[in-house]
Amino acid sequence: MSSRDLAVMGSKTAESASSASEEDTEAAEGAGTDEDPLHEEHEPLEESIYGWAVSMVVRDVVWLSEGTAVPAHRVARVLNSIFLILLTNSLQAFLLLFVSRLLTAPAVLNIRKTYGKYEALMYPNHTTLTVNGFDRGIPGFRVEENFMKMDLEEQRGICQVPLSHAWYLISILFIWTLTCQIEMRAIFETAVRLLWRTPTVPSTQDVTKPDEGQDHLVKVEGLTLVMKTIIGVFVLIPRTVMLLLLNYLGCRWLTATLGLGDVLLNGLALEFLVLxxxxxxxxxxSHRNRVDTQRLLVKPLRDVNKATFCTFFDAQVWGVISIAWALYYVYRFQMVLPDYRLDLRDMRGKYLPKGPWF
Structure with a gap:
C-alpha cells in the first residue's frame, strides 16, 4: 500500500472520528434539553378589591405623569382605590375585634367553666389550678363513678368538648386553614410578581407597555420605588396581618365551641370574612374598572416553567403547612383549655351510647 493510500485512509478515519464526536455532542445536548417547557406570558392580577386597587394605581399614575384629558377623574380613582383598601382593612379589623369580644371570649369562658367543673367532680380533693384559675385533676386520682353523678344532659355536654374529639377538630381546623391559605398564597404570589419579579424603574415612563395585539391591554414592565412602597404598605402588609389574626382567632373560636355540629357551622360562618x-x-x-383590572398584565412567577419535581408539586407545600399548623395548634399551641388532660375520650366511649354509622 502506497503512502498516498495511507494518507487517504487516515483522513477518512479522522473525519469519521470527528463526525462521531459531533454526534455524541449533539446526543449529549439533546439528553440535557428540558422536557416540555411551559413558556408563560404576562398575567392579570387577581380579581378582588386588592387586585383592582393595584391596577388603578399603576394605570392612573402613568396616565397622570404622561398627560391625560381627565386628570381629576384619574386622581379621584387613585384616591378611591386607596380609600376602599383602607375601608376593607378597617372593616376586617372591626369584625375581628367584635368576633373576639362577643363570640370567642364568651365561648372560651364557657368551655373553661364546663371542663373545670368536670375536673373538680372527677378528681375530688386532688386538683390543681391553671393560670386562669380553673381546676385540673391530678393523674391517678380520677374517680370514674363520679361521672354518673352528672345528669344525661351534662354528660352529653362535657363530651361535646372539641378537644375530646381531636381528629375531628384537627380536620375542621385543617379545612379552615386551607381557606386562609387561598388568601395567603395570593398574597405571596402577588408580592413575588410585583416586588421581586418586576424590576424597579426610575421613571413612570418605563412602567407600562401597550400590547399591540389587543386594544386597551397593558403590560407592566417595571414599577417605581414609590409604587412598590404603596403596594407593600397599603396592600400586602395589612392584608397579611389581618389574615394571620383571622386564622388564629378562627382556630380559637372553633376549639372553644361546645357542640360538634356547631364547630362545623362556625367554620363555615368564618369563611365570609375571607371572602x-x-x-x-x-x-x-364598575364594569369599566373591572375590565381595566383584567387587562393590566404583570410578570408571571416564572418566565419558563420547566418539567421538574418542584414545578409539579411545589403548591402542595401549602397543604402541608395547613395540616402541620392544625396538629401543632391542637396538641401544643391552643390556650383555650390549658393543661387539657385528654381524659374525656375514654369516658365518653365507656358511658355514652354510640349511634349507628348509617
Missing part, C-alpha cells in the same frame, strides 16, 4: 375582598369587588367596582 370580603371578592364581595366588595363584585358589588362596588
Amino acid at each position: 370580603l375582598k371578592e364581595l366588595l369587588y363584585n358589588v362596588c367596582i
Whole structure:
C-alpha cells in the first residue's frame, strides 16, 4: 500500500472520528434539553378589591405623569382605590375585634367553666389550678363513678368538648386553614410578581407597555420605588396581618365551641370574612374598572416553567403547612383549655351510647 493510500485512509478515519464526536455532542445536548417547557406570558392580577386597587394605581399614575384629558377623574380613582383598601382593612379589623369580644371570649369562658367543673367532680380533693384559675385533676386520682353523678344532659355536654374529639377538630381546623391559605398564597404570589419579579424603574415612563395585539391591554414592565412602597404598605402588609389574626382567632373560636355540629357551622360562618375582598369587588367596582383590572398584565412567577419535581408539586407545600399548623395548634399551641388532660375520650366511649354509622 502506497503512502498516498495511507494518507487517504487516515483522513477518512479522522473525519469519521470527528463526525462521531459531533454526534455524541449533539446526543449529549439533546439528553440535557428540558422536557416540555411551559413558556408563560404576562398575567392579570387577581380579581378582588386588592387586585383592582393595584391596577388603578399603576394605570392612573402613568396616565397622570404622561398627560391625560381627565386628570381629576384619574386622581379621584387613585384616591378611591386607596380609600376602599383602607375601608376593607378597617372593616376586617372591626369584625375581628367584635368576633373576639362577643363570640370567642364568651365561648372560651364557657368551655373553661364546663371542663373545670368536670375536673373538680372527677378528681375530688386532688386538683390543681391553671393560670386562669380553673381546676385540673391530678393523674391517678380520677374517680370514674363520679361521672354518673352528672345528669344525661351534662354528660352529653362535657363530651361535646372539641378537644375530646381531636381528629375531628384537627380536620375542621385543617379545612379552615386551607381557606386562609387561598388568601395567603395570593398574597405571596402577588408580592413575588410585583416586588421581586418586576424590576424597579426610575421613571413612570418605563412602567407600562401597550400590547399591540389587543386594544386597551397593558403590560407592566417595571414599577417605581414609590409604587412598590404603596403596594407593600397599603396592600400586602395589612392584608397579611389581618389574615394571620383571622386564622388564629378562627382556630380559637372553633376549639372553644361546645357542640360538634356547631364547630362545623362556625367554620363555615368564618369563611365570609375571607371572602370580603371578592364581595366588595363584585358589588362596588364598575364594569369599566373591572375590565381595566383584567387587562393590566404583570410578570408571571416564572418566565419558563420547566418539567421538574418542584414545578409539579411545589403548591402542595401549602397543604402541608395547613395540616402541620392544625396538629401543632391542637396538641401544643391552643390556650383555650390549658393543661387539657385528654381524659374525656375514654369516658365518653365507656358511658355514652354510640349511634349507628348509617
